[in-house]
Amino acid sequence: MKRREFLKSSVVVGTAGVLLDACTPPGSEQIIPILIPEEQFIPGVEEFHATLCTECPGGCGLLSRKIDGRLVKVEGNPAHPISQGGSCARGQALPQVMYHPDRLASPLVREGARGEGRWTEISWDDALERLATELSSLDGPTSLAFLTGQLRGHRATLVERFAAAFGGAHRWAHEPFGDSTVRRAHALAVGRDALPAHDLEHANYVVTFGAALVEASRSPVRFGRGLGHLRRGRPGQRGKLVAVGPHLSVTAARADEWLPARPGSDAALALGFAHVLVRDGRHDERFVTDRATGFDAFRERLLSDYSPETVAGATGVAAEQIERVAHEMADYGPTLAVAGDAAVAGSTGLATALAVTHLNALLGAFDREGGVRFDPPPPFAPWPELPVLAAPPESETEADAAAAAAAPRPLVEVLADPPADVSALLVSGANPFYTLPAAAGVADLFAGVPFVAAFASFADETTRWADLILPEPTTFERFDDDVPAPGVGRAVASLSGPVFVRPLHDTRSMPDVLLQVGQRLGDDMSAALPWDSYEDALQDAWAGLHDAQRGSVVESTAGRFWRSAIESGGWWDAAALEDAAPVEFGTPDGRYQFDIAALTTGGGLAATTTDRPFLLHVYPSLAFGDGRSAHLPFLQELADPMTGVRWGSVVEVSHAAAEEHGLVDGDAVVVASAQGELQARVRVVPGLRPEVVAIAAGQGHTDYGRYATDRGANPLALLAPPDPADGAELALVGTAVSLRKIDA
Ligand code: SF4
Incomplete structure (x- = not known):
């Protein structure tokens, strides 16, 4: 076809389209506004911002996509060395965190008895005043304790600093599927208390x-x-x-x-x-x-x-x-x-x-x-020295040793030997009322503390036992950084700033609240926490990366560097794994230690009993991790790849065990351990040892919003209380259970 003929026929087709439009019945216009723009049709304004996923320790860099000011999607940040454009289902579900109907929207103070779940909204001024009054009336620094999950990035450093400036407050940590034993093994063998x-x-x-x-x-x-x-x-x-x-x-x-x-x-x-x-x-x-x-x-x-x-x-x-x-x-x-x-x-x-x-x-x-x-640490600038904190480390092994020395005490140890003098407890990023069995003693620990304040974006089983709830913004509304671990063998620091001008609700991030409370706790505390905001504190630390004048972001001034790092989602070194030298061992003689003493720790193989002929295997769920993502309907809707289950739990039983015990798919059973029992439907699966029953963690919440509460079963509640000597946060291996078929 000649060009002139093509243009002629295009005009005819285009005119026919307009005529067709004029003759079409009412309602059909909804399917053609893309072809024929209407006067009212305004295309959305699209924006992309680098952000950071904090749902797991992966520390993936993400790109959040806004249309007309509303967050509509996240994708992996292609430039980020961990995510490289990818994200998992939990990352994809993050926009639902932002617009979730159950988000905590303002500070809450308890009404009635603890655990009753009756709250009154108060202003941030009142909340900060209450917190400052409680902390300033404590008998001594060790009357204060922080209980946190695995805090990421400078959040951990700020809590450590606050505790030290307070005079030596306790720091306790609880991360259910954490890797404390892997870190410990590397500390013994290679002198590096770190994940490789x-x-x-x-x-x-x-x-x-x-x-x-x-x-x-x-x-x-x-x-x-x-x-x-x-x-x-x-x-x-x-x-x-x-x-x-x-x-x-x-x-x-x-x-x-x-x-x-x-x-x-x-x-x-x-x-x-x-x-x-x-x-x-x-x-x-x-x-x-x-x-x-x-x-x-x-x-x-x-x-x-x-x-x-x-x-x-x-x-x-x-x-x-x-x-x-x-x-x-x-x-x-x-x-x-x-x-x-x-x-x-x-x-x-x-x-x-x-x-x-x-x-x-x-x-x-x-x-x-x-x-x-082992990833080299990013060259952050140390914050102004506090007399009570050690001098900044000069080598990677010193950094690992300093991190180990400064590490919070595992909650499991605290529960075995709780200090008597704690009168105030600050909780952030941990939900031990859900992740530990009742026999672990979490309720007793909380009952013995007169004042509990919880930082959270959503109410859960643990915030229910607080006296004051301080609502946190989501990752899209705050400043945060992270050093992903495990990494990719080079220094990586992820960074995100708010992608909105102001938070959707009346929320403040935990580090900002600590800085604001610090200002109210006297001159020593405000001198130790000299920043007006967490953004300022992060900028000071990230100035070290600017000073290094290397890596993915190099700018002429610290201010430009900060803006570029926010825009690109962080900073990372160019050196890849293959360029790295052999691992430098931090052991006393600088050599690898074939330690054999710790090889015999533990109680040997798990055993069943006549009454409880199965061993319970609890594994982290693809959709919910340890249960923290169960409040998101996108993830509840996601079918588990192995069992196909959605919006609930199943007990996986092997074909051999199902035959022996007369069970078929869909039977309702009670799974009972020495700690308690739960009900769920049977799923007969081919991939399971006959003496094992398996249940994914994550469901069975009793208080975690409309999508997760009273849905499925919580197998973590059946586990034996962890033994502090094991060094693990959960006793995931060795709990013997029985199965009893019921009519339901
Ligand atoms: S939850 Fe998924 S997207 Fe988020 S940090 Fe972990 S791996 Fe990355």
């Missing part, structure tokens, strides 16, 4: 011991991307993923091989692999000779106690399979092992974390690509 970064992109063979890498563990987006690269990122080369654990998780279902080891036997299996490597001389001899201490005693223990036949008896994994997988680790490396979730939370958690660390050491993973690294 895993170079999945350069590995060929990955073995995960319990860690739900792609659905719910520490950083699903980061791990998901890394494992995708392992599989498909290198043409002609496909890596292998092996998953160990009693339950076919989403990660195990995606793995090339699943080893359904008995609950609590992960350490034995890791040492079984290590036995084969050492027995056959397939370990990294140069590493154990040049860089390690204690290998002879470790080898002796391995060779005497962890033969494949012995380990097969303990784990239920065949000796031949142990031999084969160990040889594959050596043949197809670089190999790395990762431990997490139920495998490291329980009486055998530290032993598992340490055994997996030793396995990595034998495979040479601390010295090469495709192994284990």
